[in-house]
Amino acid sequence: MTIRPDDRLLDAPMQPLTCRRCGAGVQVRKASWHQTSVQWNADATGTCQERRTAGAGVFAGCAALRDSIVQAALDGEIAVPEES
């Protein structure tokens, strides 16, 4: 099967963001204040401190990265579409 791109990214692409704690570089997108997408790559998963020290099982996410994204959104560095 062909891998198809998500058309929603055409209107609002993922934006680069660096974690303020560990410097991991990821791609971020917010469709609203409530919604956040994060695309990691191998470098980022290797860099993330919380990821490296996490135990077995699902790694639900990095709190420091989450805070960095929230701050970037509040500062207007990551776009958040206006909700009507």
Add this chain to the structure above:
Amino acid sequence: MTAVEAGNDDIRRIEAEAVPTRFARGWHCLGLSEKFKDGKPHTVKAFGQKLVVFQSGDGKLNVLDAYCRHMGGDLSQGEIKGDEIACPFHDWRWGGDGRCKKIPYSRRVPLRARTASWVTMDQDGLLFVWNDPEGNPPPPEVTIPRMEGATRDDWTDWVWTETVVHTNCREVVDNVVDMAHFFYVHYSFPTYFKNIFEGHVATQIMKGTGRQDTRPPAKDGEPKLLGNDSVASYHGPSFMIDELTYHYDTMDINSVLINAHYPIDANSFVLHSGIIVQRTDTLPGPAADEMARKMSSFILKGFDQDVQIWKNKARIDNPLLCEEDGPVYQLRRWYEQFYVDVADVRPEMVERFEFELDTTRPVEAWKREVEENLARKAAELSASTGRPA
């Protein structure tokens, strides 16, 4: 490609390539292993073939291509003799490793007397087979995690169901990301939802409350359902373990749900549901069994609702998504890794991707913080420049 090119009008066309003729690489669950331990060979139609499952004298469960390489007899109609399955046609004996061990009427087994065999795993009361079109054994890191409760006395036994569904199995996998369908099809209301795809694991984390409009309020004295917490992961293409906790005002109920399938062929699959529930002081022996049965029938109802949709819907490779939909394309990108050779798995198929919806903080609170932020910055600016903002 059977894709229909969009013309110069504005009508959105549904596109769908032919369903893949290849079957996913990975562990697939064939159901409760007990079922295969009755001393008889079993016929299983899977991966576009007919398989025989049999327990050899040493207790091991084996899976072979059902068709005897001698003259094509159906081994699943044969008999287990010691460690081998004996063909009903001329009694050739086949071992679990796929090799012919003995031909009762011949002094020598011919060279090349080897048939297709699948690697099996009998774990937590379930039988798994490893399918790999390239014929490699499972890498050690690609495994099905143990489920503690499955073998513990303070948990119920499995309540297990199997249903044949006549559509391609991608439909059931799509559910991992389909937030909106939980509301419309299953009447639950997620307040928090997250998908994580990484490596061969795809996860769905959900916290929710039942929709008040679709269930009767609890009667006096009955425990009141407050909400539920669920962490569900597909370990590979077909086996999902869901750790589900129901929160009541008086207790928590811990359960493990299995949602698994194996393809019969490109256009049908067997859908399994399994459940175990933890026994507690407030939910002792029989009450837990009863709860497991109830939850099982509730899950089956959910499956029925899904099946109704699947039976009538179109396969669609280019779903038209709104911003409130989940990451369907990213999930399918992850899923694709199981349909290509290992050498062709690209980083984008396995790299970590997260999609989160968290509605616990109202939008107004966010907006207020942005305004405060702006006001503070303006104040700082005016302080540093000495000019009013």
